[in-house]
Amino acid sequence: MQFIKIALVDDHKLFRKGLISLIEMVNASHIILFEADNGLDLQKKIDPKNLPDIILMDINMPSMNGFASVEWLNKNYPLVKVLVVSMIEKEESIVQMLKLGVKGYLGKDVEPTELADALQSIMNKGFYYTDFITGKLVHSLQHADDEIVKKADILKLMTEREKEFLEMACTEITYNEMAEKLFLSPKTIDGYRNTLFDKLKVKSRVGLVIFAVKHGLVEL
Amino acid sequence: MQFIKIALVDDHKLFRKGLISLIEMVNASHIILFEADNGLDLQKKIDPKNLPDIILMDINMPSMNGFASVEWLNKNYPLVKVLVVSMIEKEESIVQMLKLGVKGYLGKDVEPTELADALQSIMNKGFYYTDFITGKLVHSLQHADDEIVKKADILKLMTEREKEFLEMACTEITYNEMAEKLFLSPKTIDGYRNTLFDKLKVKSRVGLVIFAVKHGLVEL
DNA sequence: ATTTTGTACAGGGTTTTTCCTGTTTTTGGC
DNA sequence: GCCAAAAACAGGAAAAACCCTGTACAAAAT
Numbered sequence A, B: 001m002q003f004i005k006i007a008l009v010d011d012h013k014l015f016r017k018g019l020i021s022l023i024e025m026v027n028a029s030h031i032i033l034f035e036a037d038n039g040l041d042l043q044k045k046i047d048p049k050n051l052p053d054i055i056l057m058d059i060n061m062p063s064m065n066g067f068a069s070v071e072w073l074n075k076n077y078p079l080v081k082v083l084v085v086s087m088i089e090k091e092e093s094i095v096q097m098l099k100l101g102v103k104g105y106l107g108k109d110v111e112p113t114e115l116a117d118a119l120q121s122i123m124n125k126g127f128y129y130t131d132f133i134t135g136k137l138v139h140s141l142q143h144a145d146d147e148i149v150k151k152a153d154i155l156k157l158m159t160e161r162e163k164e165f166l167e168m169a170c171t172e173i174t175y176n177e178m179a180e181k182l183f184l185s186p187k188t189i190d191g192y193r194n195t196l197f198d199k200l201k202v203k204s205r206v207g208l209v210i211f212a213v214k215h216g217l218v219e220l
Numbered sequence C: 001a002t003t004t005t006g007t008a009c010a011g012g013g014t015t016t017t018t019c020c021t022g023t024t025t026t027t028g029g030c
Numbered sequence D: 001g002c003c004a005a006a007a008a009c010a011g012g013a014a015a016a017a018c019c020c021t022g023t024a025c026a027a028a029a030t
Helices: A013-026 A039-045 A066-076 A091-099 A112-124 A131-142 A151-157 A160-169 A175-182 A186-200 A205-214 B013-026 B039-045 B066-076 B091-099 B112-124 B131-142 B151-157 B160-169 B175-182 B186-200 B205-214
Strands: A004-009 A030-036 A054-057 A081-085 A104-106 B004-009 B030-036 B054-057 B081-085 B104-106
Touching (some): A004 A013, A004 A112, A013 A030, A013 B112, A030 A039, A054 A066, A054 A112, A066 A091, A091 A104, A104 A112, A112 B013, A160 A186, A160 A205, A175 A186, A186 A205, A205 B205, B004 B013, B004 B039, B013 B030, B013 B112, B030 B039, B054 B066, B054 B112, B066 B081, B066 B091, B091 B104, B104 B112, B160 B186, B186 B205
Parallel strands (some): A004 A030, A004 A054, A054 A081, A081 A104, B004 B030, B004 B054, B054 B081, B081 B104
């Protein structure tokens, strides 16, 4: 057995240091190549001549998040294995990460020993998927039809005008005021509303707001 | 010098274990009394006969978050010092925590050594406030007038019924349906709406939703 | 060249929300 | 026991939101 070369990408320094300390505590056969604050930092610090075997990757990060980072890794260093370590346990995120080909996904409630297991398993078998993850995956397959509309597709679904409308709909102004501001007839606003109701499958202006917030289309 | 008795409240097990590992690594004069997943868990695990000197507290937690936990501690164990360790760096959260009397606030970017410094400082001087935290505090004082309504005060401002109403208002159901569901007259719902419009200084149902989302009163 | 799509608008309606001023009952503190 | 606040309710009215069908025109896709 040889050293497993590890890199960490997480914007939470304390967490990173804590992870390192845990890894070193459990097993001495790991070596930490480098740490990065986010995907951009990873691009700077990764060394093609000394690639890590496994990258521990967070999802929520400034500048360049986990999804973008894994996509970049897939294009540039497809042999580097990624183990996601994130407090995000939304099915959507898990499934999206698995689609990107990550080798494992550890949630917030894993034991430190499981981390070591995961690293070993990824080195030996090439992956480490817990029952929890497999469960999420299966469930998402079964409901793949009703999540037709996903975050990325939504922006394509909506026209520029509709996005503009949606932003203003998440506001206390009335539709008539909106029409004035945009130099449009109130009936045109009516039209945007109705097509968006249709596209986003909501039934009221409140539904629009909820949708926009849920999908991060507006920041409040 | 004697042992510093420490407890951790954080729902992220890996982070907890990592923190512990860091603490033990830096200095052996600390002893970990217990760990808790959230405020409720803390209430169960805290032992009046063997209180921790310092509690490392996260903010974002299920069941009972950091704010509620610190409030509970203040009432029941006012002598226990709290050091917040959170990735939340919003001024609002920091200021609110300081108002609750926490002895320190560590953000995501602190060095492990700073953690040890903070613990020592809290034991010796009773507090540990970084320039970053002081800066936030001063800034918030300068703008204290335009944050008249704050998260903590809002919950007191609203009655139970009004909170219940607000949650349902962040939904696509109509007020009439709401009345049916709650076995109330639509006119009663009318009343809740109007008093909340007043209290929260909003002008429409969309305003209610925005308010609720902004202040984390509803999760979407 | 034809169809689709985005944009903009309209008539004519119903439903829901919003606003006003009131009353009654219940409940928790002092 | 009294008072204040909360909870429940009501009539009446105006404004806003919602729904349906249909027109027109330009640009882009097929």
